[in-house]
Amino acid sequence: MSDSNTTNFTNPSTFILLGIPGLGAAHIWISIPFCAMYTITVLGNFTILFIVKKEPSLHGPMFYFLSMLAITDLVMSTSTIPKMLSIFWFNSREISFSACLTQMYFIHCFSVMESGILVAMAFDRYVAICNPLRYSATLTNSVVSKLGLAVVLRSGILALPYPFLARRWPYCRTNIIPHFYCGHIAVVKLACTDIRINSYYGLFNLFSMIGMDGFFIAMSYTLILRAIFRLPTKDARLKTFATCISHLCAISALYIPDLFSSLIQRFCHNVPLHFLILITSVYQLVPPMIHPIIYGVRTKQIRGRLLQLFTHKET
Template sequence: MHETQLLLRVGNLPYFMSDSNTTERNHPSTFLLLGIPGLEAAHVWISIPFCITYILSILGNITILFIVKRDPSLHEPMYYFLCMLATTDLVLSTSTLPKMLSIFWLNSREINFSACLTQMYFIHSFSAIESGIFMAMALDRYVAICHPLRHSTILTNSVVTKISLAVVLRGGVLVIPYPFLARRYPYCRTNVIPHSYCEHIAIVKLACADIQVSSYYSLSMAILVTVMDVFLISVSYTQILKAIFGLPTKDARLKTFGTCGSHLCSILAFYIPSLFSFLTHRFGQNVALHFHILMANIYLLLPPMLNPIIYGVKTKQIRDRIFRLFSR
C-alpha cells in the first residue's frame, strides 16, 4: 500500500503526518499541540508560574470544599454555590494543566483524537457551568442584600437544587454538538494545533471542509450563555448597588460593598480573558499568536486560583474556619 507523507513546518519545527495515521473518515489518530507558538524556548520558564498556579488552585479549592462540608453552619445557598464553583474550577484546571505541563517539560505534544475532543468538551461545558454559577451567586447576593428577611424563604434547598441542576444541564447539554460536529469534519491538511490545549475553534479551523455550522453555533453559544449571564449579573449588581447606597450608615455600606466587591473581582477575572480569547479568534488577526494563547491560558488558570483566595479572604465565615483549622 502506497503511503504519502505531508511535511508540516510550524516555526522551525517540521512535522510529518502519514496517511496511515488517519481513519477512514480522514480523522488523524492524534493531534499535535504546540504549547505557546513562538515561545518554545521559554516553555520551561513559563511552566513554573503555571505549575504554582495549578498547585494553589488544587489546594485552595479542596480547602473550600473541606471547610464547607465539615461546618454545618455553612450549609447555606451561598456556600453551596461556592462549592459548585470550587468543583468546577478543579475540573477546569485538571483537564488542561497536566497536559500543558507535559508539553512544557517533556515535549509530549501528541494527544489522541478522541482525548482531544473529550478535553474540548470538558473545557467548554465547565466554562459554561462556571458562568452559570456566577449568575446564581449574583442572584443569591441580590436576595440576601435587597430582600434579607425573605432570603431563607426564597432560596430554599429545593430552589437551590433546581438552580444548580439547571446550570449544570445547560452547560453540559449545549456543548454536546461541539465534539460531534468536530468529529464529522475531514482533517486532510494538518494535525498540528497551534495551542496548548484542545480549544474548539482551534480544532475545527484545521478541517478541510465548510465549518460555518460550528462557527455559527459557537457564536450562538457565546451570545446565549455569556451575554445572557453577564446581562443578568449586571442587573443584579445594579440593584445591589442601589440597596447599598441606601443603607443608613457608612460602616454598613462599606461592609456590604466589600462582600460584593470580592464577587465582582472573581467575575471580572473570569469574563475579561474569556471574552478577549473569543473575540481574538474571530476578529484578532493582528494579535500576536503567542499573546492570544497566553490570554487563553490565563482564562483557564487564573480564576481557579483566585476564586478560593478571594472568597477565603473576603468571606469572614470561611476565613475564621481556615484560621481555626490551621491553628489546631
C-alpha cells in the first residue's frame, strides 16, 4: 500500500478512499449525524413502500411514482453511505477498481432516475389538476408502467458512458481518491491524460438532466398555475395548490444541492476540499431523507395510514 501513490499502472487493482481529507480526526463525530440521517432514510422510505403496498386505496398513479422515488432514494443512498461509514468506523478505505466503477454507475444512474421520476410526478399533478375528469383514463397502470420504464432506460443509458470513459484512461499518478465514494470527476482526475471529454460529458449530462427535466416540470407548473388561477374562490385555489407542495419541496431538495455541488466541484478550485466533500454529502443524504418526511407529513392518505398503524399498536 505504501507504493500505491508512486508507481505507474494502467488500471489499479484497488483505489483508496480517504473519506473527508483534513477532517480525519473528526470522522467518528461526523459519522454520528450521517448514520442518523441514513437510518431515517431507510426507515422512512421502507415505511412509504410498506404503506403503499398494504393500503389498497393508495394503489394509484401518484403513489406508484412515490414508490419508485422511495426505491430510487434507497438505492442511491445505499450505494455510498455504508462504504462511507465503514471508512469512518473501521478505516476500511480500499475499494476494487471494478467495485469503484460499479458504484460510479449506480450513483449517476439513480441520480438521473430520481430526476426523471420527479418529471413523471409533475405530469401526474398536471393531469390531476388540469384534466381531473380524465385522470383515470389518462394515467392507467399501463401508462404508469411505460413512464417508469422510460425513466429507467433513460437513466441507465445516460449513466453508461461514465464507467466506460473512466476505464479507458491510464492511471499512472495515484490510486488515492480524496473522497468517500467513487464519483466520476473524483476518479478521472487521477488519470494521467486529457480528461476534457469526461468533463464535457458530465456537464452535458447535468444540464440535459436539469435543463430538460426542469423544462418539462416548468411547463407542467405553468399550466397548473394557469388552471389554479381560473378557479372561482381563493380557498379552492389554495386547496388545489396545496396538493403540489410536496412535489415542489422534493424538486427543491434534489435540484438545488445537485446543481450547487456539481458547479462548485468543476469551477471553484480555491474552495477547501473538505467543504466540497461535505457539500456533496448533503446531496447524497438530504434528498433521500427528506422525501419520505415531506410526503409522510403533507400527504393526507399516508399520514392517516401512519396514524392508524400507530393507534392500532398502542391499543
